[in-house]
Amino acid sequence: MTVSEKLNLTHNNSPGVPRLGLPSYNWWGEALHGVASAPGVNFSDSGDWSYATSYPQAITMAASFDDDLYYAIGNAISTEARAYNNANRSGLDYWTPDINPFRDPRWGRGQETPGEDTYVVKRYIDNLVTGLQGGRNPEPYKIIATCKHFAAYDLEGWQGNNRYGFNAIVTTQELSEFYMQPFQQCARDTKVGSIMCSYNAVNGVPACANSYNIDSILRGHWNWTADENYITSDCTAIQNMFTDHHAFDTRQQTVAAALNSGVDVDCGFYNPTYLPSALAMGLIQESALDRALLRLYSGLIKAGYFDPPDTPWRSLTWENVSTPEAEGLALKVAEEGIVLLKNDGTLPLAPPEDRNMTLLLAGGWINATTQLQGNYAGPARTLISPWMALQNVSNIELIVVQWYESPMIRAIDTQADAILWIDATNEAAAEGEDRNTIQWDNLQIDAVEMLATLGRPLIVAHMGEQVDDSAFFSNPNVSSVVWAGYPGMLGGEALINVITGKVAPAARMPVTQYPVDYIHQVAMTDMNLRPNPQTGNPGRTYKWFDNATVEFGYGLHYTNFTTAINSPSNSSFDINALVSACDFATYSHIDQCPFRPSGASSSSVTINVTNTGTTGSDFVGLAFISGEYGPTPRPLKSLVAYQRLFGIEPGSSQTANLNITLGSLSRYDENGNQILYPGSYSLLVDVPTQTTWDFELTGSEYMMDEWPQPQ
């Protein structure tokens, strides 16, 4: 391969080397919640290969708190991705998942993530990426996943601050404890094949030339150094280092900095345009080029790109795309991801045999189809809106109110038995643009208030982004509120299945629902999570903000549950003993070691969950830790374990295993070191807390992870 041929391969839209039979390859595939539209994915206009299963958006997936489901989604997506690749319609690498924690409710791409909590984000990564890649370190990869955006990327466009040039100022403590945790999971533990560096700078250095992030942390501290571990830039991110960050004097210095920092492929055209002259100027060595290409093509080799047709995954075809099983999974994910926020008993509606009702259907999303998908979607075989779904429900007559008709007149005239209002904020969240409000339009509030005066049961289905539902919670004539986010191709069916009681809701909020004025208290550009009276920052996420409209982890059921902790035999633990008990043959890192309060041979903590009501239902057991330990300020609480239990029948109990690790008991000091601290701890079960178990850690602090310091 000549130098010139190598230089041609340095961007996403690679021409290959025809002379050597190396085919062209577009590294840009997308598959966030199903194989999606992207330059490297070729859907046909109709017929075969014109669609793929379109699962709910990540934020709705996350609300299920179901690890096995995350894995199943990843596995199902990669099956379809492989089929597309076999038809020469896509590559073998996909730029999913999006794992920046959802820091601020205005973020235009928060919907792409599994929410605000790093523990949930890490569980999501471990399960989803393992499903996508076909294992934790499989041979071959089923597909190559790409964890993005590395790092501290969570601002699009806000009051003149633009993602292309934004400089995220992050403390070392919160960099380690929050912003980097998802990437540690990807790189160190789940062994993701690829990482994408982001547009923004972190503490003054653009992410795609940030040697502290890339060398010291990612490749150094986490040892993400397999032959096939490559980094791609976000699209135009290398160019943005010149145009927006003004980090380098020349374009040649810019591309050289990215390559020398270990960014292996440019989504853009700066590399092939300016690396030739950078090489001529001596700004890069040919060996750096070789290193990048070796990583990239090692990735493709490990994904079986050059393997013959009889090798794994090569037999998948169009018959394996959007199968009834895959679409059934899409429905199940949506059903598991719908959160019940308020209910006076109106929901579920009476069963078919007892109802003969007229339902008034109103609101802007009653016939939503593509809106149900959210962004980074692909074409779906079908898209089922709530209205379409209701037409298949027996014993419900519909009155449908379209915009600019008067729902009130129609409702009065027709004596509807109940009202279902389905809508989302009119200010769409979008890539490139953050939201300016987190409230319903006054016209929407007015519509609901008008409907609420009619004296009929009124159900609000809150779709899409979080907006403050206070007005609905405080209005006694709003009977029920559900939040369904972006429930995907069969999202309307899932919503109606929950409302009619075909499925009982058990999801929990993967984010905080903030009050309207929250966004006036803290700038989007303020990356700090901890409250700061001097700047007015009231704190971010449930760990640091205590005035939520709806708390992270909240969610109601159609029945009642009681929870009881099976109290461990001990309640005081010596830190040295905990550390000594860790089996390093099983766990590579001490933070992964289980906390076993009843002894080394026992399981971790378990809770008994009993359905005391009359409806069978799933239940998500959630456990938080709160306490007096480690540096101040201390978080209000932190999620440390969850398990979704399935189909608990009335009067029955099930046991949830809470797999608490030593890492979950740790805190991070100002230098980002992860430390086990002596102090008093409480385990809090459920939201709001139903039951607690207090214990203490004694002895000396133990340094679990010494964080590399910035220079």
Added chain:
Amino acid sequence: MTVSEKLNLTHNNSPGVPRLGLPSYNWWGEALHGVASAPGVNFSDSGDWSYATSYPQAITMAASFDDDLYYAIGNAISTEARAYNNANRSGLDYWTPDINPFRDPRWGRGQETPGEDTYVVKRYIDNLVTGLQGGRNPEPYKIIATCKHFAAYDLEGWQGNNRYGFNAIVTTQELSEFYMQPFQQCARDTKVGSIMCSYNAVNGVPACANSYNIDSILRGHWNWTADENYITSDCTAIQNMFTDHHAFDTRQQTVAAALNSGVDVDCGFYNPTYLPSALAMGLIQESALDRALLRLYSGLIKAGYFDPPDTPWRSLTWENVSTPEAEGLALKVAEEGIVLLKNDGTLPLAPPEDRNMTLLLAGGWINATTQLQGNYAGPARTLISPWMALQNVSNIELIVVQWYESPMIRAIDTQADAILWIDATNEAAAEGEDRNTIQWDNLQIDAVEMLATLGRPLIVAHMGEQVDDSAFFSNPNVSSVVWAGYPGMLGGEALINVITGKVAPAARMPVTQYPVDYIHQVAMTDMNLRPNPQTGNPGRTYKWFDNATVEFGYGLHYTNFTTAINSPSNSSFDINALVSACDFATYSHIDQCPFRPSGASSSSVTINVTNTGTTGSDFVGLAFISGEYGPTPRPLKSLVAYQRLFGIEPGSSQTANLNITLGSLSRYDENGNQILYPGSYSLLVDVPTQTTWDFELTGSEYMMDEWPQPQ
């Protein structure tokens, strides 16, 4: 008609009165630059009635400075609108034109207007509306035009300020001099059939219940009181008075206030929902309902709505829609509206017989189609992008660069003879949302700068909204810049016709192009036009802001012109004599009377325009007044007349008649009174000024129009 039947007719989607044979009618038609998509316009999906001629957006029309063209467009649109009505596919009233002056470059709907200058706006109204309505007070109306949005509406959504609840604080002086001038033209002079009241409040009172605006000014001072003169609300604007302005305690008081203020029809559902109970409560009288319905149906009667098939306009059919003539007009408007901003001689390209060139085509709008239309568009028979148009040009080979390819590599490799970059700002202007920047993206600037290093002629076609072109003007390797706005269905063809020299550009800027940092100096919510050192407001529009990147009225040609004023015989004029000379048999209002400096029997001022170059071209004669007269601060200058001259051949001259009126010489005092002041005046011809004529007015001030004062 029963009261209940009357109440049903109070909103845009009127059910009619079937019992009496009164058909349903949707008042909501749109036709801003061609019959457009709207609830009251029914296009079919394909075949006949599936499209209409789609003219350039208003801002591009305005750049032509061609009064006859505005009339021709209005006349052509109303012909197609009538054809649609004859097919029972639309009503006879249309909510066009949008005439709020373009106050701030961020405004999301500025493109819908003819720009920032009230004189241009008034000429546009007088010609376009007369074309739409079929005359100044015709019988029947061809269609009913609706001047919107009354008044001081020019903010969508900006930093939490929302059009639905925005309170525009406007001085009486600028209300009279600027914000109300277009509506005076519509109501008092052009006799428009209908007016739309706006979302915002003006000085604390919502526009749709603002009796000062509606009663004192519109119906009182301007005597807009014909039987058929009705007011419609903007859509949901009545509801917004309750939900966003919180102007009334109850919904019944809200609808009563609108009806009693003289708003005759609600675009929304508040009227039919709450007027019944408002009537029962005694908040409205049935006579107020009658008054509204009489106005509305008088309008339809005057439009011949109930007339038999043999009456005027009833014979128009699908054969009269999107005819070659109409589409030819759409092309001509676009050609007349393209402004040449920079040219080193690269443009026009060599004539076909002399060229055999390769053109590199780059930028995000090279294949723009629907984007060429701008908002409030309808479906068009065809949409011709620049790329499509270039394929029909002889002796030009194309190299087309798509996104994420490297234009530089391609250009170097292929040795293109010239480069054409076609793009618009990525931050689209939109209804409901104002822009946050008035600059090109750094990536766009970078693309042009890269292309500029190649040493080939580089032409920039700046499309869409104004953004600061300084970087292109200051770069000596950017050869030429044109601004084409939104040039409509054949916009790509028009652009290429200008670039290849098939048509010579002669348009002028209808707005100021502001420098990038302008928007950081003044809030969108600051309605003041005059500079204010205390708030930092640097002044708005060319009348008050003197640091433009491109001045209002600027525009280059492919040839050179000289201009000479035919100096009037006098240069000093007694105000009383000017007033006495006015022929009130001809002119209803003194501000309309011509200023005849060479005597009562002469024409107004004329200028000779000579083409001293080698290319035939149109030329827009522009005349401004500047001077020391009237209250301080004084505007830098004010446009008082223009005339577009056609096809001035090299070496030839033509004469432009500048129809200056006494109104054009007036100023407005702090109370909004229009006054003729003694003082020194200068007539300035062209931009930048080429020639001037100084004169003075002597004697006493003369009150031309005493403005009604707010209570």
